[in-house]
Amino acid sequence: MWEDWKSLIVEMRKGSVRGLARLITRVENREPGWMDAMQMIYPMTGNACVIGITGSPGAGKSTLTDRLARELFDRGFKIGIIAVDPSSPFSGGALLGDRLRMKEVSTLDDVFIRSMATRGALGGLNLSARDVVKIMDAFGKDIILIETVGVGQDEVEVVKAADMVLVVCVPGMGDGIQAIKAGIMEIADIFVVNKADQGEADQAVADISAMLELSSDETSSQVPVLKTIAATGEGVLDLVTIMLKLQEVGRIRSSWHEERIKEEILSLLEKEVAYILRCRWDQNGNLDQAVKQVIARKKDPYSIVQEMLALMHLQ
Amino acid sequence: MWEDWKSLIVEMRKGSVRGLARLITRVENREPGWMDAMQMIYPMTGNACVIGITGSPGAGKSTLTDRLARELFDRGFKIGIIAVDPSSPFSGGALLGDRLRMKEVSTLDDVFIRSMATRGALGGLNLSARDVVKIMDAFGKDIILIETVGVGQDEVEVVKAADMVLVVCVPGMGDGIQAIKAGIMEIADIFVVNKADQGEADQAVADISAMLELSSDETSSQVPVLKTIAATGEGVLDLVTIMLKLQEVGRIRSSWHEERIKEEILSLLEKEVAYILRCRWDQNGNLDQAVKQVIARKKDPYSIVQEMLALMHLQ
Numbered sequence: 001m002w003e004d005w006k007s008l009i010v011e012m013r014k015g016s017v018r019g020l021a022r023l024i025t026r027v028e029n030r031e032p033g034w035m036d037a038m039q040m041i042y043p044m045t046g047n048a049c050v051i052g053i054t055g056s057p058g059a060g061k062s063t064l065t066d067r068l069a070r071e072l073f074d075r076g077f078k079i080g081i082i083a084v085d086p087s088s089p090f091s092g093g094a095l096l097g098d099r100l101r102m103k104e105v106s107t108l109d110d111v112f113i114r115s116m117a118t119r120g121a122l123g124g125l126n127l128s129a130r131d132v133v134k135i136m137d138a139f140g141k142d143i144i145l146i147e148t149v150g151v152g153q154d155e156v157e158v159v160k161a162a163d164m165v166l167v168v169c170v171p172g173m174g175d176g177i178q179a180i181k182a183g184i185m186e187i188a189d190i191f192v193v194n195k196a197d198q199g200e201a202d203q204a205v206a207d208i209s210a211m212l213e214l215s216s217d218e219t220s221s222q223v224p225v226l227k228t229i230a231a232t233g234e235g236v237l238d239l240v241t242i243m244l245k246l247q248e249v250g251r252i253r254s255s256w257h258e259e260r261i262k263e264e265i266l267s268l269l270e271k272e273v274a275y276i277l278r279c280r281w282d283q284n285g286n287l288d289q290a291v292k293q294v295i296a297r298k299k300d301p302y303s304i305v306q307e308m309l310a311l312m313h314l315q
Numbered sequence: 316m317w318e319d320w321k322s323l324i325v326e327m328r329k330g331s332v333r334g335l336a337r338l339i340t341r342v343e344n345r346e347p348g349w350m351d352a353m354q355m356i357y358p359m360t361g362n363a364c365v366i367g368i369t370g371s372p373g374a375g376k377s378t379l380t381d382r383l384a385r386e387l388f389d390r391g392f393k394i395g396i397i398a399v400d401p402s403s404p405f406s407g408g409a410l411l412g413d414r415l416r417m418k419e420v421s422t423l424d425d426v427f428i429r430s431m432a433t434r435g436a437l438g439g440l441n442l443s444a445r446d447v448v449k450i451m452d453a454f455g456k457d458i459i460l461i462e463t464v465g466v467g468q469d470e471v472e473v474v475k476a477a478d479m480v481l482v483v484c485v486p487g488m489g490d491g492i493q494a495i496k497a498g499i500m501e502i503a504d505i506f507v508v509n510k511a512d513q514g515e516a517d518q519a520v521a522d523i524s525a526m527l528e529l530s531s532d533e534t535s536s537q538v539p540v541l542k543t544i545a546a547t548g549e550g551v552l553d554l555v556t557i558m559l560k561l562q563e564v565g566r567i568r569s570s571w572h573e574e575r576i577k578e579e580i581l582s583l584l585e586k587e588v589a590y591i592l593r594c595r596w597d598q599n600g601n602l603d604q605a606v607k608q609v610i611a612r613k614k615d616p617y618s619i620v621q622e623m624l625a626l627m628h629l630q
Contacts, residue, residue, distance in 0.1 A: 035617045042615035056371065261606045265616045266596075269623055270589045276629045277588075278581060291576045300357035301580045302350045308584055312627050314591045 005037040012139055013044070017112060020139045024114060027131050030275065038131060044138035048080070049247055050161055053147045054187075055168035060194040064168060064230035065147045069111055071240045072143055080141035081113040082132050084148040112136065128271060130161045130264060160263050164246060166239075168192045169208070171199030186215070188223055189246060192239065196227035277308075320352040327454055328359070332427060335454045339429060342446050345590065353446060359453035363395070364562055365476055368462045369502075370483030375509040379483060379545035380462045384426055386555045387458055395451035395459040396428040397444055427451065443586060445476045445579060475578050479561060481554075483507045484523070486514030501530070503538055504561060507554065511542035592623075 008026070011019035027034045053061050053068075062083070069079045114132060129146055136144050146162060167188040191212075193204045205225050212220045224242050228235035281287035293299040323341070326334035342349045368376050368383075377398070384394045429447060444461055451459050461477060482503040506527075508519045520540050527535045539557050543550035596602035608614040 035621055038617040039615055042617060043612070258606050258610065261609045261616065262602060265602065265605060265609070265619055266589075266593060268616055269592060269620045270585070272620060272624060273588050273592075273627070273629060274581075274585045276624070277584060281581075287577060287580065290580060291573050294576045294580070295572065297358070300354055301576065301583055302353040302357060304580055305584045305587060306350055309587060309591070312588070312629070314588060314627070 001033050002036065005033050006040070009037060009040055009138075012135070015140070020112065020135065021114075024132055024135050027135065028116070035272075038134065041134055041138045045134045046137065048133070048137040048141050048144050050133055050144045050146065050163045051243070052162035052165040053145060053168060054165065055192075055194075056170075059168045059170050060230045061147050061168050064166075064192065064194055064228060064236070065145050067230050067233055067236045068240065068243075069145060071236055073111055075240075075244075077142040078140060079111045080136035080139075080144040081111065082129055082136070082144065082146045083113065083115045084129055084146065112139075112141065128161075128267065130267075133161055160260060160267070164189045164243065166190045166192055166243075168194050169204065170195045171201045171204040186220070190239070190242060191223060191225040193225065193227045194230050196235065197229050201227050316348055317351065320348050321355070324352060324355055324453075327450070330455070335427065335450065336429075339447055339450050342450065343431070350587075353449065356449055356453045360449045361452065363448070363452040363456050363459050365448055365459045365461065365478045366558065367477035367480040368460060368483060369480065370507075370509075371485075374483045374485050375545045376462050376483050379481075379507065379509055379543060379551070380460050382545050382548055382551045383555065383558075384460060386551055388426055390555075390559075392457040393455060394426045395454075395456035396426065397447055397451075397459065397461045398428065398430045399444055399461065399463040427454075427456065443476075443582060445582075448476055475575060475582070479504045479558065481505045481507055481558075483509050484519065485510045486516045486519040501535070505554070505557060506538060506540040508540065508542045509545050511550065512544050516542050 005026075008019055008023050012023050023037070027037065053065050055061055065081060065083075069081055073079050114136075116129060116132060133144055133146070165187050167190070169191070171193060191208050193201050193208070195201075205227060208225050212223050212225070215221070226235060226239050226242065228239055230236065290299070290304045294301060294304070320341075323334055323338050327338050338352075342352065368380050370376055380396060380398075384396055388394050429451075431444060431447060448459055448461070480502050482505070484506070486508060506523050508516050508523070510516075520542060523540050527538050527540070530536070541550060541554050541557065543554055545551065605614070605619045609616055609619070
């Protein structure tokens with residue numbers, strides 16, 4: 001089994017796109033030995049610049065990601081794209097909306113696109129984009145674009161894995177309070193007002209700039225706010241220029257490097273514990289037993305959890 | 316300490332709103348003994364109907380929640396409101412947008428409003444709305460409205476705690492593919508097209524109905540799609556009528572009662588494990604040590620996690 005992983009990693013390192021795709025799939029599926037494989041891959045990582053692209057549904061993130069990938073590709077960068085789709089919590093299947101839109105860039109060599117389903121909490125598997133980032137990094141990608149849909153939790157996940165974060169919004173969608181509510185002010189390295197031909201784009205830029213000025217974070221006022229029309233490509237060149245400039249200045253987030261690694265370890269540990277608990281419990285039927293006791297009102301979830309914690313020496 | 320909890324629970328059960336608020340705060344802060352307190356509270360729960368209200372930022376959820384609370388209050392129900400704000404991942408503080416808007420209902424007696432920050436993954440605390448629901452339930456609330464902002468993870472959390480889910484959208488925001496992407500099709504018991512005076516509301520209703528028809532889920536085609544203008548109150552009466560009718564038919568989600576309790580136990584266990592791991596590691600400085608080793612490239616996060624799992628007998 002281990003030989004299997006090893007030869008796959010060697011194949012990937014030699015530049016096999018098929019090997020890369022298979023490796024990601026096997027890690028995503030948590031096939032036995034995946035952690036050992038990641039241990040082997042880890043020393044090969046650390047070169048790629050990871051750029052998170054986030055914002056509300058309908059803001060045009062997929063189109064913008066496509067344009068950015070094309071621009072960066074033209075400048076000689078090897079590009080990886082990770083699209084994190086919040087899949088249906090019940091079906092567990094991601095829909096193909098983004099893939100339909102990203103057809104332009106997917107025909108380019110050296111642009112590797114991977115769609116990940118965030119299987120949500122019902123499915124119990126909170127896959128980490130970080131693992132996929134690492135594999136793409138080890139493969140030799142220079143820039144990895146992570147596109148995430150939605151606000152909240154997902155954005156936090158992006159920022160934890162990214163060196164630079166683009167927050168994409170559209171004119172007139174929600175008001176100021178809503179924008180701040182999502183907690184995106186602090187995570188943005190660049191704000192992009194996309195679909196700038198629709199609605200009052202200049203007003204949106206002014207609003208965002210004003211909010212950045214008001215922010216308690218000192219660096220916020222230096223965050224660029226750009227207008228783009230991803231559909232036509234307008235403004236994308238300027239955006240790429242600023243992105244590369246920011247990258248040149250140094251990894252944007254390197255200042256909290258320690259914090260990031262800490263989070264990486266804790267997040268990985270938590271995901272693994274959750275995964276193991278679910279698997280083990282389901283196998284033994286202990287969980288079903290516990291559920292029956294709760295329904296019969298003989299026990300409550302809190303005492304069951306306390307018993308479990310004691311078994312894990314965590315009480 | 317235990318006497319302290321006990322007298323607070325007694326105070327709350329006697330109808331003290333201050334006792335209720337203090338109890339929630341102490342549970343939220345995970346003060347020592349909180350799990351024992353929840354064990355004591357658990358048998359007092361099971362009467363409230365929990366209604367989740369979710370949808371994109373800017374859809375007018377807060378205004379609609381306010382209107383619904385007022386309508387239900389007028390019909391004699393005791394109402395609790397939980398507003399889950401995705402707080403800034405960095406500051407950890409929730410903004411007051413919703414509170415500003417909900418001022419109408421907050422002046423009513425017997426409507427208890429509680430704002431919860433989802434402290435996100437960076438803060439390490441994923442508080443559960445479930446605990447707050449249980450306390451409000453034990454207090455004697457008949458209907459608990461949970462308003463969540465954002466799409467994705469948050470919605471999944473709502474559905475897991477709710478007996479009925481309202482998905483709120485506005486005309487013209489995003490296209491069909493985006494709406495399905497967020498995985499909201501399957502969790503909605505009622506669709507609300509709010510701000511129906513803006514844009515093409517009838518078209519939005521038709522689009523949503525068409526998507527529901529196409530859904531693989533048989534019950535989806537029976538999901539009502541309603542138009543409201545929360546700001547003026549238009550359509551809210553119809554909405555309340557349908558909500559109460561659905562409730563009369565029986566708890567909407569009772570069919571997967573077992574699944575819900577299973578999730579409740581696992582989610583509670585995972586949150587506790589995560590919390591304990593973070594606290595314990597941070598106390599001992601082991602985590603800092605591990606981070607330093609990763610930065611020095613002497614170790615990688617994957618082997619550190621494997622060592623930790625072995626210590627917990629989970630390897």
